[in-house]
Structure formats: C-alpha cells, structure tokens
Amino acid sequence: xxxxxxxxxxxxxxxxxxxxxxxxxxxxxxxxxxxxxxxxxxxxxxxxxxxxxxxxxxxxxxxxxxxxxxxxxxxxxxxxxxxxxxxxxxxxxxxxxxxxxxxxxxxxxxxxxxxxxxxxxxxxxxxxxxxxxxxxxxxxxxxxxxxxxxxxxxxxxxxxxxxxxxxxxxxxxxxxxxxxxxxxxxxxxxxxxxxxxxxxxxxxxxxxxxxxxxxxxxxxxxxxxxxxxxxxxxxxxxxxxxxxxxxxxxxxxxxxxxxxxxxxxxxxxxxxxxxxxxxxxxxxxxxxxxxxxxxxxxxxxxxxxxxxxxxxxxxxxxxxxxxxxxxxxxxxxxxxxxxxxxxxxxxxxxxxxxxxxxxxxxxxxxxxx
Numbered sequence: 001x002x003x004x005x006x007x008x009x010x011x012x013x014x015x016x017x018x019x020x021x022x023x024x025x026x027x028x029x030x031x032x033x034x035x036x037x038x039x040x041x042x043x044x045x046x047x048x049x050x051x052x053x054x055x056x057x058x059x060x061x062x063x064x065x066x067x068x069x070x071x072x073x074x075x076x077x078x079x080x081x082x083x084x085x086x087x088x089x090x091x092x093x094x095x096x097x098x099x100x101x102x103x104x105x106x107x108x109x110x111x112x113x114x115x116x117x118x119x120x121x122x123x124x125x126x127x128x129x130x131x132x133x134x135x136x137x138x139x140x141x142x143x144x145x146x147x148x149x150x151x152x153x154x155x156x157x158x159x160x161x162x163x164x165x166x167x168x169x170x171x172x173x174x175x176x177x178x179x180x181x182x183x184x185x186x187x188x189x190x191x192x193x194x195x196x197x198x199x200x201x202x203x204x205x206x207x208x209x210x211x212x213x214x215x216x217x218x219x220x221x222x223x224x225x226x227x228x229x230x231x232x233x234x235x236x237x238x239x240x241x242x243x244x245x246x247x248x249x250x251x252x253x254x255x256x257x258x259x260x261x262x263x264x265x266x267x268x269x270x271x272x273x274x275x276x277x278x279x280x281x282x283x284x285x286x287x288x289x290x291x292x293x294x295x296x297x298x299x300x301x302x303x304x305x306x307x308x309x310x311x312x313x314x315x316x317x318x319x320x321x322x323x324x325x326x327x328x329x330x331x332x333x334x335x336x337x338x339x340x341x342x343x344x345x346x347x348x349x350x351x352x353x354x355x356x357x358x359x360x361x362x363x364x365x366x367x368x369x
Contacts, residue, residue: 028052028189029097032106033059033118036067039139042168043106045180046137052104058091059117075110082116090120094128102133102162102189107148109140114151122155130158133189137166137180163187193220196318199260199270199287200305201296207309207318208260210285214246215262219284224307227268231300235273241266249280258290259283270304272297288318314361315344322365330358 030052032043040056047054064070078088097103107118114122122129136152138145145167153161166183168176199206210216229237235255244265255261259271261281269281272294287293297304309318316326316333330345334355347357347364 027100028102028104029055029100030104030106031055031057031118031121033057033108033115033121035059035063035071035108035115038168038173039106039108042137042139042176042180043104045177046104046106046184049181050104050184053100055094056092057117057121060089060091072111075116078116079111079113082119087120087123088116090117090124092121094125097125097128097132102135102187103129104135104137105152106137106139109138109143109145109148112143112147114138114148119151119155122152126156126158129156132159133162134159135162135165135187137168137183139168141170143169162189194308194310195285196309197223197285198305198307198309198318200307201293201302204292204296206258206287206290206293206296208258208285208287211283213248213283215248215282216284218245219262219268220308224305226303226305229268229270229297229302229304231302235271235275237270237272237297237302237304238263239268241268245282247282249282251278251280252283253277256286256290258287258293260285260287270297313344314347314364316361318344322361324365327358327361327365330361334358 028047028050030043030047030050032039032054034040034043034056043054046052062074064074082088105118105122108115110116113119134152134156136149138148145165149165152165163183163186166179168179172179195210195212197208197210199208210220227239229239232238245262247262247265249262252259252261253276255271255273255275255277257272257274259269260283261269261271262284263269263279263281268284272290296302314322314326317329330353333345334353345353345357347360350356
C-alpha cells in the first residue's frame with residue numbers, strides 16, 4: 001500500500017515539473033586539439049558523420065599567436081621538456097571513459113610530431129584508455145605523419161588501434177568532409193557484447209543474463225531464436241539442435257528455476273523448477289527472476305523465443321519497452337538498496353540512482369519519449 005501511495009505522489013510530482021528528457025549514451029568520443037581551427041573543422045565533420053561526442057583538449061594558453069615560426073620554436077622547446085619528463089599543463093581532463101566504446105583522436109602535426117597538448121592528453125589518460133579502441137586523424141601542411149603515429153602508439157601502448165590514420169594536408173582541405181566520410185567507413189570498431197537476453201513465452205517476457213563461455217558465444221550467434229520446446233519430468237523444457245556445441249560440462253549439484261543449460265552437446269534445457277541433480281550440464285545463462293515462468297510454459301510443449309537485449313536507459317526491468325512497470329521496478333530497487341547495480345536505472349545519466357531518476361522516468365512515460 002505504501003508503494004502505491006509513493007507511486008501516486010511521484011506521478012503528481014512529475015506532472016508539476018514536466019520536462020522532456022532524451023536519455024542517450026554516446027558510443028564514439030571524438031577528442032581533438034586545434035590551434036588554427038583546421039583540426040576543429042575536421043573533428044566536427046567526423047563527429048557529425050558518426051554521431052559522436054566532441055571533446056576539445058584546451059592548452060595552457062601560452063603558445064605565441066598568430067601561428068608562425070615563434071609558435072613552432074616554442075612548441076619545439078616544449079617538446080624537449082616533454083622528452084625530459086616535464087609535461088605542460090592542459091585544461092582538459094576526463095574522469096573515465098566508460099560511456100564510450102570507440103575513440104577518435106584528431107590532432108595537428110607540429111614539427112613533424114604530434115601536437116604537444118594532444119600528446120599530453122594521451123599521456124595523462126593512458127591508463128584509462130587501456131584496451132580501448134582508438135583511431136587517429138591528423139592535419140598538417142605538407143609533412144608526412146609517420147612520427148605522429150609513432151607518438152600515438154608509444155603513449156597508448158595498450159590501446160587497440162583501428163584502421164589506418166586519416167591524413168588531411170593543405171592540398172586536401174577542400175575535400176576534408178568527403179575524405180572523413182569515406183575514412184569512417186573503413187573503421188571496424190567492435191561493440192562490447194551484451195550479456196543480457198530476453199526469454200519470451202507468449203506475452204510474458206523474462207529478462208535473463210548470459211554466462212561467459214564458449215558455448216554461450218556459439219548460442220549467441222543463433223539469436224534471435226524461436227523454438228518449440230518439449231516437456232520433461234515436470235521441471236524442464238528441452239530442444240535438440242541439429243548440430244553440436246563446444247561444451248565444458250560439469251555437475252551443478254543444484255538446478256534452479258530459470259537456469260538455461262546445454263545437456264550433452266546439442267540439447268537446450270530451460271528449467272522451471274528447483275531440484276538437486278547428478279547430471280552434467282554446460283551453463284548458458286539464467287532468467288533473472290523466474291516468478292511466473294512455470295505458469296507461462298504450461299504443462300506441454302511451449303514456444304519460446306530467446307533474443308539479445310541491449311541496454312535501454314529507463315528499461316529497468318529489461319523487457320525491451322518503457323512502461324509503468326519500470327517505475328515500480330525502480331522504486332523496488334531504491335527501497336531495497338540495490339539500484340546502483342542496474343545501469344538502465346540511471347535515467348538522467350548523472351552517475352547516481354535516486355528519486356530524481358524516478359521522476360524523470362515518469363516524465364518520459366507521460367511525454368511519450
């Protein structure tokens with residue numbers, strides 16, 4: 001009863017502070033340093049084309065302007081200091097890079113090398129960019145960019161470099177947009193694989209979590225998958241594939257309702273009851289909350305769909321849509337103190353899960369966004 005009252009009060013509050021909120025998560029971060037504005041134009045072209053987020057590296061403001069020989073003499077002396085371990089100040093810092101899957105660094109060439117502010121940015125954030133996927137775009141007057149590439153690899157030794165760097169020299173500036181567009185098509189970033197899945201039986205959707213093993217990787221390639229599963233023993237549904245999977249079976253001792261297993265090399269089993277076992281299985285995953293699973297599956301053959309579920313901000317119950325059920329689920333998480341474990345619950349993407357996320361989620365539902 002208290003939960004219903006709380007929900008009612010939140011609905012009233014949301015109507016009083018109604019504002020449309022678009023909750024999107026950037027996948028590509030375009031980091032750039034610019035001195036004359038050319039590299040900024042390139043970065044904007046890349047970000048506009050790929051839908052990325054722009055981040056400018058801001059220098060210390062001491063470089064002589066306008067650009068000329070004094071600028072390059074200053075930068076050359078500063079590079080000598082960098083080589084000696086004395087890094088210049090920059091005014092840009094990133095706490096972490098977890099919101100992005102891919103990174104494109106756009107930098108000018110100075111004295112044949114990477115511009116000092118971008119080099120400093122890479123140095124300052126090298127640990128946070130470990131195992132991240134990065135690509136490089138370079139502007140210059142006429143010089144080649146081989147040393148810039150060396151700098152990038154030296155200061156990001158544990159990053160994964162994707163594709164060949166893009167080079168825009170003076171003679172190709174008028175073709176910058178076209179070259180950037182074409183270059184982006186050559187980059188093959190790999191998005192992290194979701195471990196979330198939905199098991200659908202009739203009109204019931206059961207969020208599930210995939211295991212991390214070779215069997216699951218092979219199973220993932222078959223999704224989405226709709227199959228007719230037969231009944232066995234009053235506790236499971238099963239389906240035989242016409243091919244074998246890689247397996248690493250073991251005896252789990254206890255089967256739990258919602259477990260998704262492979263028996264042998266080709267028999268998929270969905271359990272809807274909990275019991276002890278002496279049989280060997282390879283785990284594929286498990287339904288997060290099997291409440292109502294047995295009733296949905298019924299006593300005989302059941303048609304079951306397995307499909308991957310991407311993270312959707314606000315889809316707290318992972319059923320693939322935003323409904324009032326997400327609000328009640330979020331309230332349950334907050335009352336139970338377990339809200340921070342659910343990424344979709346951070347509706348306003350501020351790094352915290354609290355009552356503000358509930359209010360915004362309700363506003364999203366009321367506004368149809």
